[in-house]
Amino acid sequence: MLYAVHMDVQIPHDSDPATIDKLKAEEKARAQDLQREGKWVHLWRVAGRYANISIFDVAGHDELHGVLSTLPLFPFMEISVTPLAKHPSSIK
Numbered sequence: 303m304l305y306a307v308h309m310d311v312q313i314p315h316d317s318d319p320a321t322i323d324k325l326k327a328e329e330k331a332r333a334q335d336l337q338r339e340g341k342w343v344h345l346w347r348v349a350g351r352y353a354n355i356s357i358f359d360v361a362g363h364d365e366l367h368g369v370l371s372t373l374p375l376f377p378f379m380e381i382s383v384t385p386l387a388k389h390p391s392s393i394k
């Protein structure tokens with residue numbers, strides 16, 4: 303199943319910079335592994351914001367929740383999820 307996911311990242315200003323740098327490096331490695339696995343099929347930066355719009359291709363809601371909730375930056379994210387269905391006018 304395909305899902306559009308919007309992630310807004312809000313890191314508290316008083317966070318330890320070294321801890322945040324480590325989490326960001328771990329997040330990047332995890333995001334790239336998921337892309338190589340074909341589960342995170344699009345990852346786009348929202349221009350001008352520390353946010354992304356992504357497309358995930360996973361088995362269903364439970365797998366998506368498992369993936370998102372174990373992202374290293376998950377505690378600092380506001381996430382919204384939109385399940386996607388086939389559009390009748392799509393040629394793909």
Ligand SMILES: O=C(O)C[C@H]1C=CC(=O)O1
Pocket residue numbers: 309311329330333352353354375
């Ligand atoms: O930068 C972000 O949008 C947050 C998160 C998503 C992928 C990644 O590497 O970091």
